[in-house]
Each structure stands twice: as C-alpha cells, then as structure tokens.
Amino acid sequence: MKALRTAVLVLFGAVLVIGGMSLPNRGDPDARPYRDPSPAGTPNAPSYYVRHAERDADTPNMVTVILADYRGFDTMGEETVILTAGLVCFLILRRGRPKEKRS
C-alpha cells in the first residue's frame, strides 16, 4: 500500500514537472493559449490584452487592467454580490434579537 502511494505520488510529481516545463512564457503575447480564438469564436482577446494593457491604461499590472477596465462590469457584479451577501447576513442573523429577549 505504501509502495502504491509512493508510486502515485511520483507519477503526479512527474506529470506536474512535465506540464510545468511546457507552460508558455509569462506575458508572451504569441503563446498558443493566448493566440487561439476562444471556443465562442472571439479572436485573440488575451493576446490583445497582453499587448495593449499598459498603453491603454498606463498601468503595468495587466491583471488590474483586465479586472477593472476591460472587465469592469464583471468586477462591478462581484462587488454587488458581496454587498448582497452582507445584507443577507444582516437580515438573517439580526432577526433573532427579539427571540433572545424571550428566552
């Protein structure tokens, strides 16, 4: 059993190392996953982001530019979801106050 566990561990480690060696370079606009069109048929969106993010928004961190500028609506929705979660916690948890006086 222990030998099997070790073998599985080594196998996963080898898969990880081999997969990691063939990853594209960070920030390379011509890397295959950035260059190919998406399944929906959008051509080359990540490649555009990598090339133009700093010039478009004067911000070296392209993750920030994608998150807040290109995908601003998405982040707005996320923030609204957080506010909704907080309000729901408020409504559910603070309703128990009159019950507490009774018990």
Add this chain to the structure above:
Amino acid sequence: MMRGDDDAIISLVARTVSPFIMIFALYVIFHGHYSPGGGFQGGTMLAAALILVRLAAGNDLAQLQFPRSWGTPLGSAGVLIYWGTGFVAMMGGGRFLDYAFLPLAGAAPQRRSLGILFIEIGVGLAVCGILTAIYDDLLEGRPHD
C-alpha cells in the same frame, strides 16, 4: 467566550500589529497598479486588522474603533463609489464605466489609470465594511463581555 482583554500579551500584540496591517492593506490597494494586489485583497486585510482588535480587546471595547453600525453603510458606500464612477463617466459623454471620459486632467491612459484607482478604493471599502459587518452579525445575540 470573548475573554481576551485580561491577557496583556494578546492585547499589546494586537494593538501593535493592527495599524501595521492597516498600512500594508492601504499599500496593497494603492499599489495594485504595479504589483499583485487590489481592492479585494486590501479590503480583506483592512477587515482583518479590524477583526483582530475585536478578537483581542473584546467586542464592546472595539466599538470605539469601528462601531458595529458602520459596516453595512461602508459597504454600500464602496459600491456607490464604483457605480458613481461609472455614471460620472457616462455623464462625461462616454459609456458606462468608460474611464477615458472621466472629468480629470491628463491624457486618456492616465484618466483610465485614475479610474481604476477609484474603483479599487470602492472595492476595498466595500469588502472591508461587509466582512466586518458579517463578523458583527455572527456575534449578535451571543453573550460577550
């Protein structure tokens, strides 16, 4: 349950560390343009600094620092900053959340950079307020000293 304020070490460490966590949280928010970070991460760290004081000093004493009625309004204010930035850009002639039309000085890329900063601040305030509010809501109705 929350009896931390009778331990001098915990109280002193929490009081010393909390401002530094806040400073680093502000750094994470404002330096999000150049390094990993941004509103969500920085807001979480701000809330962590506030909740650390609540844990160490007791919930009642910590009301002096950040009253429990502030959490939800602060979260709403953050969301309003985000939406307000979008609407100001709309009033400037562009589309919703198109930061190039914000009424600021500088060329379009600089205006976009500042617009990103505004909404990161909004996100940070919202996350900080809501996380602290959820912690306070969970403590509501519990016996604490």
